[in-house]
Amino acid sequence: xxxxxxxxxxxPAVAVAAPPTTIPFSNNETITxxxxxxxxxxLVVQDDKITSVTCPTGFCxxxxxxxxxxxxxQGAALITIDVLEPFTLYVTTQKGRSFGAFVRPLxxxxxxxxxxxxxxxxxxxxKFEHQSPYSETLARLIRHMVTDTQPDxxxxxxxxxxxxxxxxxxxxxxxSYQGESLTGVVYYLKNPTTQAxxxxxxxxxxxxxxxxxxxxxxxxPGGSIYLYQITGR
Numbered sequence: 134x135x136x137x138x139x140x141x142x143x144x145p146a147v148a149v150a151a152p153p154t155t156i157p158f159s160n161n162e163t164i165t166x167x168x169x170x171x172x173x174x175x176l177v178v179q180d181d182k183i184t185s186v187t188c189p190t191g192f193c194x195x196x197x198x199x200x201x202x203x204x205x206x207q208g209a210a211l212i213t214i215d216v217l218e219p220f221t222l223y224v225t226t227q228k229g230r231s232f233g234a235f236v237r238p239l240x241x242x243x244x245x246x247x248x249x250x251x252x253x254x255x256x257x258x259x260k261f262e263h264q265s266p267y268s269e270t271l272a273r274l275i276r277h278m279v280t281d282t283q284p285d286x287x288x289x290x291x292x293x294x295x296x297x298x299x300x301x302x303x304x305x306x307x308x309s310y311q312g313e314s315l316t317g318v319v320y321y322l323k324n325p326t327t328q329a330x331x332x333x334x335x336x337x338x339x340x341x342x343x344x345x346x347x348x349x350x351x352x353x354p355g356g357s358i359y360l361y362q363i364t365g366r
Contacts, residue, residue, distance in 0.1 A: 153177070153245040160252050163221065163233035168246075170214045170238035175245045180254070182208020182227040192220045193236075214238045228254070257286025258312035270315075271344040271363055278310060278317050278361045279348075287312045296323070301330055302352075304360070315343070320360040324352035332358075341365055 158164045168174045176183060183204045186195055194213040195204075204210050208227065217238050225231045230250060261284050262270055274284060283289040288311040296305040303323040310317040324330050330352050337345045341364050348359040 153247040155247045155249060157249050157251045158232050159250065160230050161232060163235055164248075166234045166236050166246060167239050167241075167244065168212065168214055168236050169241050169244050170217055171240055172213075172243035174212045174214070174243055176210040176212065176224070176248065177245070178208070178224075178226050178230070178248045179250065181230065181250070183210045183224055184208075184227050185225045186210045186212065187223045188212075189220055189222075192216050193222065224248075228256070253288060255286060255313040258284070259286070259314075261285050261287070262312055262315055274310065274312075274315060274317050274363055275344065275346050275361050278319050279346075279359075281308075284310065284312065292318070296321075300336065301326055307359075314365055315363055316366055317361065317363045320362065321357060322347075322352070322360045323357040324354065327354045329353050329356075337362065 154167075156164055156166070166176075176186070186193075186204070188195070193215055195210065210224070212222075214236065219235060219237050221233050221235050223231070223233050230252070261273075264270075265273065277284045277287075289308065290311070291308050292306040294306045296303040298304070299322075301324065303325055305321040305323075307319045307321055309319075332347050332350045332352070334345055334347070337360065342362060343365055344361075344363040346361040348361075352358050
């Protein structure tokens, strides 16, 4: 009986436990936050750590960490709202993200907010691009394009496009591989003429093109090959 009474006493506490509020954000955006004016609020950035929170003087109180940045060892910010009127605070993170938050103080229990970045994290892509000599990196990216595999951190997407004329050929983009500073595109290259054509790689280089490769160096009449092109951005 005592166990049943203890369980009944615990149930209300479980029932009022609220999940975190999840809010998407992008770099340099200003989002809206509803925070408690009665209790301590917690801000968490998914897969990142908050390094600083800046409020107008007198509008909020932050706990003092060892670094003086107002965040806990896990990289979450604990914020007490000291006013009842709305205001804007600013957040920066370990991965270089920065955004504003228009805060609306409400008479509600403590709020935990999970902030999820909508910007792609290119850290792994940067590691892929810089861990090898430049020419080797280009060759590795082309191998991924040829085998239709995705390098770490790259965004691989199908491309919807219509064929367009390119000299004697018809050129159609099929898929792209977007990294931190390199972008690879796979093209379908068709020879619509009645004569075989030998590929001249130099004709596919232009400003911003770092490398090109082909699935064959000669296209028969009415035939096609694949073009692999890497550009910088």
